[in-house]
Amino acid sequence: MSKQHDRMEVERRLTLLQLLIFLTFGLLITALVFFQIVAVDEYVGLASRNRLRIIRIMPPRGIISDRNGAPLAVNVRTFNINGYPIDLQQSANVEKICALLRRNGIPMEGEELKALVAKQYSAPYRAITVASNLTLAQVAELVMDKDFNEALFVSPVWRRTYPAGPYTAHVIGYVGEITKEELETRKSIGYRGGDLIGKNGVEGVYETQLQGNAGQEVIEVDSKGRRLREISYQESERGEDMKLTIDLTAQRYAAELLEHYRGAIVAMDITDGSIVCLFSAPTYDTNPLTWGISSKEWTELLDQAERPMMNRAISGAYPPASTFKVVTASAVLEHKVVSTSTTVRCPGYFELGDRRFRCWQRHGHGSENVIKALRDSCDVYFYQVATWLGIDRFIATAEKFGVGERTGVDLTGESTGTIAGPAWKKRRIKENWYGGDTVNYSIGQGYVLMTPLQVARIYAAIANGGKLFTPKVNLEKEPEYRDLGISKEIIDILQRGLQEVTASGTGRRASQYGVAVAGKTGTAQNAHGEDHAWFAGYAPANNPKYAVVAIAEAGKTGSSVTGPMVGKMLNFLVNGTKYVEPKPAPQAQTSAAQ
């Protein structure tokens, strides 16, 4: 043995090593004591949470149907193909999975798949969606493919579809993924990220009722999130079905009538405020919104000058124009400023101070009382009586009729319109209210703005003897109304005036479609282009059932464009049949048969 080694020193060193070794055992045992005995509860908890996954089971939403039971919003079972990034990122898998998908009719390229994974990636073991909206047939084919492997799995999803699509878009609304803001306010009532929520229309207003209750399934998974077994299952409760007051055939008819116009048609049952038809043109299809549209398509929906997503029937505020004259008439009669025997001479203009306000009839109407003034839509009569009345009393009546307040319809996005008046003008424009403003106000021009639905319920109130209903689309909802407190005499006068309009006045054309209509034309001055055409009326004139309002933006005159729309719609609602032109062209027949 080498003499260079100090044997005693080597022995000492070996003892030192022995000591070091036993020291490490001491440390290791101490650490084990800490993790396995002291902190055991924490780790036992972690271990059990680790392998449990709670899966939300979304129930199908309640089905929405029209008053006759025609489906307006239903659910379809579709399937998503999911996978875990940890599997999908393996380059060996990418091409194989793409080939598998392509072979089964799902276009997918390697780069596309990689981009999908990158976009949804949050953790290697958190599932992402590879393809969505597949049918059962597609999924069955895919799963039976010999190359379908455990890197992919299928999950069923309920998708909302709207069979009537564009015809009911503004009434039904649509569902979409819950936003961060929505989640904040709704987390406490059971919503979770990724849930679908009604965004608009009936879907939005009756969300709570339609949503149902999510169930949950607790499963045991392995580290890759793959299901091993079920621990517990709590059934979801499907949402409540809903029946609407809407009549789908009326919606389709309204779409047909408004085919070439931007505008809206609203029809209301005068006895309970039920909305039978509420259509806004142009419309849009809600289906792509729930199934996922590109941001480009979305921008198109929002940015178009046509604004298809705007519900013109309740969100569009227009000058009510001559349709407002019933409010003026009611105000002056109520406040006893005039009676039926009070006449105003119309020379074609009205002078207030040094300003001259023209009647639409340049050569004048001659001597007019309230009924004749309604019939002829004589501006000068209303200029005069409103000036006698004064703006404050006028505003009081307008307020009573619900001008400037939401009707309370069970839909989203309703506009209040503008009631205007001296206080409002001071606040908004910082100017005083002049006599000229009252003159303009009397014929529904100037600052006053109303939605078609607001106008409709005023006409319904005149037709039903003074009950201002809260419009509703939910068939189950109890009718609500406010009594206007207008005497029967005044109602009679207004009704007679409106009957005269269609019998011998400006709205004659409205009564040519099979039912006697009482109503009022309107032509709203539009600073941005052609005048908007209004018609508001109800039928049958002597025993009213429905009130209908139509507006056509840039439709020029109410008498020729919207009058026939309202006439035809009222005829359809009262008689149940569409008006057929006396000498039907082949095309008209086809469309009538639809």
Added chain:
Amino acid sequence: MPEGSRWGEVRRYTDYAMLFAMLALFGLGCMSVYSASPMSGGVSVYGSRQLIWGAASAVFYIAILRIGYKNVFVATKPFFVLTLFLLVLLLAVGYTSKGAQRWFNLGFFRFQPSELGKVAFAMMLAHVCAIKPPTNWRNILLVFLLSGVTIMVILVQPNLGSSIVYFVMMFAVILAAGMSYKLLAAMILGGLAMLPPLFFMLQPYQRTRILIFFDPYIDPQGAGYNVIQSRIALGSGGLFGKGFMHGTQGKLHFLPEPHTDFIFSVFAEEFGFIGCAVVLLLFALLLWRIISTAKYTKDIKAKLYCVAIAAWIWFQMTESVMMSMGLAPVTGLPLPLFSYGGSALLSVVIALAIVQSIFVMSHEDRF
């Protein structure tokens, strides 16, 4: 050529405590591998393969006892040169597995030369330090050169874990061989100064592993995932464990590589603190007997060889146990005798056979 040991001597002088510790650790290891591995037709895939490897290793163990460690040491230089050659060859044509070239694919099994290389390296270290004691700079530099080359070829595989094992073995041998504490202190300081540049030489995944060690929750679903899951497995085992085959963490594949790297976590989950303490005591017994053998023999080469083997087993055991508690970075080193892996098991059994032979033959020398 020196004589070997006759069977009678082997039977009479064998250190049965060391043999028992080895067999017990292998047995418990097999149980854990059995529990951690996927089942195929009612048979645990890795569990049964590990038994076959155990049988093969036993043949080597007995053969080495009969041949005698002195005859084995005769082949030190060629064995070491062959090991170096294989490691370099591996870099050239190595089978790529999980980004690291650590295996030769021999068709029926994958051979990992860095494992058997530990035995060759221990023998070579003992040889050099016995002839040229690391008590002066020249001899120390010789050992450094020899070890440096070996460690580099393993480090570039890249196999950080194994290269650290080699380093620890070298360090333990020169410490035992009588290197002065002054030089030792200088070496430690130099080593510490080397750490920052070394860190940047590491592969990104190695760097992440080290960073994750300091805070596993940096990336709980990614690289830190393993550490967290392993700690949960071990911690949830509690005092008595969840019972054999009842570990949830291992069974549900939360633990990565449960049959190799994280075998101790699997065991700890199923057998709890009591089981862990038994395993640690068995390792302590084994290491105590190895160092005792080093003290017992008069052959300085054999002494230093025993130290190298003790350092190897001690480091891998400590690293593996600490890793499963999340107290050390994930290196992928097997727990000796315990983890699944043919090359590793065979290598450690051969190394222990030589130690046993040293024990047996030192009796022959005495009497």
